Amino acid sequence: MTTDLLDAPLTTLQGEDTTLRSLTGGGAALVVNVASRCGLTPQYTQLEALQREFGARGLTVVGVPCNQFAGQEPGTAEEIAGFCSATYGVTFPMTEKLDVNGPGAHPVFQRLTEAPDASGTAGDVQWNFEKFLLSADGEVVARFRPMTQPDAPEVRHAIEAVLGR
Template sequence: MADDLLDTPLTTLQGEPTTLRDLTGGGAALVVNVASRCGLTPQYTQLEALQQQYGGRGLTVVGVPCNQFGGQEPGVPAEIAGFCSATYGVTFPMTEKLEVNGPGAHPLFQRLTQAPDVSGAAGDVQWNFEKWLVTPEGEVAARFRPTTQPDAPEVRHVIEEVLHR
């Protein structure tokens, strides 16, 4: 079942078919639903810093644009890519815009939202910049709600644990 998560079909922001396994090269993934016009958008800076710090050790940040929260990701793929690159220097992979909640939720998020956060609550994505750390084996090691900063000690701790397995 865990392999299913890694092999869930995705499409990159550039329109190429892929999977989490392909995007990470067999490493761990920090999957984040992102948006360009959100009050939490500055988290891109910390996400890119995590990519730079841990990328060589097997972590890939994977950004998943979503327009379900206040219409905060209205752009087309080229606009999203340009904004992320020019404004935040994003180098990590991004998928096409996906729905994360409701009847149109992408299968990746149907699975991710089953994982509980630190308080034990699973279910719908609360807002942009919710984060899931997925192990190389396809298990969700942790789920962090939107207001948890990407470089928070609790996030770094779980990343270190997963990369030291």
Template structure:
């Protein structure tokens, strides 16, 4: 287990956990999410990835964040209800976290050190930024918000870290 997997988190239900417990030793796609964003329909693509790859050792981990134009203002219960009723979300979600700035969660302080395909590391640009992790918790790819969950480059990165 890497340091990233050992970082403490809280589930959307308020239970203490770690990233490693949420991923269960599987490859993962960690995504900061929001319910009132123009990119919110990406929840559908995220759930499609979850359903397609779950049996092959993969999970999506949603991380609600209200840092971008207040687009995730709801309570944990409201977020859970919205995701379930609107997009049929079955993947694990954390409690709300900050992803940038002085209040950034330790998870995002680590994730944002990783550059995207253009070689740019640093702050999360907006809601729905995606990080692909291998089963050991190493970040192997980073995709900016406009990259759809089902984009070929995302699928290639996920498939590269799935168990044989």
């Protein structure tokens, strides 16, 4: 079951075919639906800091642009990549723009949204910058709602735990 999640076809922001397994090199992942014109967009800074801090230990942040929330990611792939790089110095991998909710939700998000958050609630992504922490074997070990900052203690603790300290 987890293999399906890791091996579901994805396309990078640069148009290359890939999977979560390929993007993470077999390590843990923090999958985040992102947007460039959202009040939460400054979370890119913390996401990049997590990538830099934990990348060598096996964590890959994976950004997934999504335009389903108030049209806050309207740009082309080139515009999104340029904005993220120039404004926030983003180095972590990003996929093409995907739907995360509804009948057109990408299979990765169909699976991710089955996982409950800390209060036990599963279901649709609430807004931009919802975060899903996956172990190296593809198990969703934690889900953090959009208002939870990427560097919040509960996020850092979950990352430490999945990486084995």
